Structures are given as structure tokens and as C-alpha cells.
Amino acid sequence: MSEIDPKNTAMSPEEQKAYQAKQKQRAAIMAGLLFFLVVLFYLITFVKINSSIS
Amino acid sequence: MTIASTSPHKLASARDLFALTKPRVMSLVIFTAICGLLAAPGSIHPVIGFTAILAISLGAGASAALNQWYEYDIDAVMKRTANRPLPAGRMDRETALHFGIGLSVFSVLLMGVAVNWLSAAILAFSIFFYAVIYTIWLKRSTPQNIVIGGAAGAFPPVIGWAAVTGDITMMPILLFAVIFFWTPPHFWALALFMNSDYSKAGVPMMPVVAGRQSTRKQVAGYSLVLAACAIAPFAIGAAGTVYGATAIMLSLAFIFLSFRVGVSKTEDPSAMKAEKDLFKFSIFYLFALFGALVADRMIFA
Numbered sequence: 001m002s003e004i005d006p007k008n009t010a011m012s013p014e015e016q017k018a019y020q021a022k023q024k025q026r027a028a029i030m031a032g033l034l035f036f037l038v039v040l041f042y043l044i045t046f047v048k049i050n051s052s053i054s
Numbered sequence: 055m056t057i058a059s060t061s062p063h064k065l066a067s068a069r070d071l072f073a074l075t076k077p078r079v080m081s082l083v084i085f086t087a088i089c090g091l092l093a094a095p096g097s098i099h100p101v102i103g104f105t106a107i108l109a110i111s112l113g114a115g116a117s118a119a120l121n122q123w124y125e126y127d128i129d130a131v132m133k134r135t136a137n138r139p140l141p142a143g144r145m146d147r148e149t150a151l152h153f154g155i156g157l158s159v160f161s162v163l164l165m166g167v168a169v170n171w172l173s174a175a176i177l178a179f180s181i182f183f184y185a186v187i188y189t190i191w192l193k194r195s196t197p198q199n200i201v202i203g204g205a206a207g208a209f210p211p212v213i214g215w216a217a218v219t220g221d222i223t224m225m226p227i228l229l230f231a232v233i234f235f236w237t238p239p240h241f242w243a244l245a246l247f248m249n250s251d252y253s254k255a256g257v258p259m260m261p262v263v264a265g266r267q268s269t270r271k272q273v274a275g276y277s278l279v280l281a282a283c284a285i286a287p288f289a290i291g292a293a294g295t296v297y298g299a300t301a302i303m304l305s306l307a308f309i310f311l312s313f314r315v316g317v318s319k320t321e322d323p324s325a326m327k328a329e330k331d332l333f334k335f336s337i338f339y340l341f342a343l344f345g346a347l348v349a350d351r352m353i354f355a
Contacts, residue, residue: 048168
């Protein structure tokens with residue numbers, strides 16, 4: 001993660017609120033994507049093992 | 055992940071990151087990839103097939119992100135693209151670059167690990183081709199940009215095919231050729247009535263450099279080559295009569311509309327009905343042709 005430049009951190013309360021809302025939204029989507037990938041890789045592994053057995 | 059800018063105005067929203075992948079273009083990529091996958095002889099486990107399509111989609115999204123990272127200056131000038139995340143100032147370039155590279159690497163690795171390394175290699179090459187050969191090298195330097203760049207969009211059915219069979223035969227090469235020769239008339243029809251926008255951005259589109267009349271003649275010429283490629287799978291016995299009949303009818307309509315463009319002399323973009331009709335039909339043409347190929351396989355399999 002890149003460093004936050006202290007010169008650019010001065011935000012009004014509204015700007016800060018909007019910034020945090022965007023961060024929260026991105027974090028929630030990232031969590032969903034990671035969960036999806038966990039399930040996908042589990043299924044891929046399952047299929048690969050199954051096909052190598054049969 | 056990078057917080058590319060600490061400004062709240064530049065922290066890219068999820069919606070903007072999604073927009074960076076050009077979802078509408080991606081739909082055509084996904085469709086042709088699925089068709090390549092379904093038309094290939096043999097079978098693929100649904101989970102692996104889904105993963106292959108996902109990897110192709112992510113690769114297409116990555117190419118689009120890298121394209122917009124490089125073309126932010128052109129996009130800012132054109133009305134059609136001025137509201138994209140980068141020219142509109144909702145995202146900085148560093149974020150787009152990191153997003154594009156990250157997605158590229160992930161899509162290729164996903165394809166290689168889950169499907170096979172031949173399709174991963176073609177996917178990697180197609181991303182490189184679109185981002186580097188087309189976007190960085192050709193688009194700004196030659197009016198043939200669309201012709202050669204069209205190859206990038208022609209890879210998805212080949213990758214879909216390779217995902218199933220693990221090799222490349224005549225049929226996927228013909229599918230590649232269909233999209234390759236479809237691209238110039240499709241984009242030049244658009245460029246003819248969007249001419250002023252491309253001129254403003256300094257992109258050497260064929261209508262800007264060679265003029266509208268020369269472009270119109272080339273559109274008509276390409277429609278003949280496209281028709282030959284579209285009918286070839288039927289002619290060589292690689293596809294059945296459902297595909298053959300559809301390909302012949304669609305191609306005749308395409309040739310008719312292209313020659314209508316070829317004889318048009320209109321200089322006023324708002325009066326270019328023939329060009330607009332061809333552009334609209336060209337989208338339908340590709341969907342219908344590939345749909346017919348899959349239907350043909352389903353019926354005769």
C-alpha cells in the first residue's frame with residue numbers, strides 16, 4: 001500500500017466521509033471477491049483431483 | 055492494493071474500476087469465447103469451462119484497463135469517451151496501470167493453473183497484442199490500426215477452443231479470421247459517422263487519413279473476404295448446414311449493406327444511414343454467426 005502524503009490529507013469532514021464510504025465499499029467488494037475465489041479454487045481442486053483419479 | 059491518491063476525488067470507486075474494463079466490449083468477448091468453447095470437439099468440465107471464460111473475461115478487462123491508462127489523453131478529447139474514469143478525473147493513471155497489470159497476471163495464471171498453459175499463453179499474447187502492439191504502437195501511427203488491432207479481438211474463440219482441446223486446428227483459425235476481417239468494416243462504419251471525433255483526437259483512422267470514399271471502398275472489399283471466411287467452415291466440412299445456411303444468408307446481407315456504404319457519397323455524418331445500418335448489422339452479424347455455429351454443433355453433435 002502506498003504511503004499517504006500528509007500534504008494531501010487535509011480533507012473537509014464531508015470529503016473524509018465520502019473517502020471512507022468509498023474505502024468501505026471497495027473493502028466489502030474485495031471480501032466478496034476473495035470469498036468467491038476461495039470457493040472457485042476449492043471446486044477447481046476438487047475437479048482436478050477427481051479427473052486424475054478417474 | 056494501492057491508494058493511488060489520497061485525494062477523495064481520485065480514490066477510484068468499485069464502479070469506476072469496473073467501467074475501466076469496458077464491460078460492453080467484454081460482453082462480445084465473452085460471447086465469442088463461449089462459442090469457441092462450445093464449438094470445440096470434446097468436452098470440458100463445467101467448472102473448468104467457467105474458469106476459462108472467467109480468465110478470458112478478466113484478460114479482456116485487463117487489456118481495456120491498460121488501453122485506457124495509455125489513451126487517457128485521446129479519451130479526454132472525444133465526446134464518446136470523455137466521461138470515462140480517467141479523463142473525467144475520477145481516477146488517477148497509476149491506479150489504472152496497477153489494476154490492468156494485476157488483472158493481466160491474475161487472468162493468465164488462473165487460465166494456466168486451472169485450464170491449460172496453451173490457452174494461458176494465447177491469452178497472455180492477446181493482452182500484450184492489444185495493450186502494446188495496438189494501443190501503444192499502432193493506433194497512433196498507422197491508419198491500418200484497426201486492421202491489425204482487430205487480431206486482438208479475434209483471440210477469444212481461439213482461447214475458448216484451446217481450453218477444451220489443448221491444441222489449435224483449422225477451425226479456430228477460421229473463427230479468428232472471421233473476427234479479424236469483420237473488425238475493419240465494423241469500426242470503419244462507426245468511424246465514418248464519428249469522423250470528426252477521431253480527427254479531433256488526432257487518431258489516424260482510415261476516414262481521417264485516406265478519406266471517406268477510399269474507406270467506403272475498403273469496407274466493401276473487406277466484406278467479401280469476411281464472407282469467404284465465414285462460409286469456409288461449411289465449405290470445408292467443419293460445420294453443418296445450420297451454420298452454412300446462416301453464414302451464407304448473413305454474409306449476403308453484410309455484403310449488400312457494405313456495398314451500399316461503398317457507393318454512398320454522403321459527407322454529412324447525420325445523413326449516413328448506410329454506415330449506421332452497417333454498423334448496427336455488423337454487431338448482429340457476429341452474434342448470429344457464432345450463435346449459429348454453436349447451434350450447429352449442438353444439433354449435429
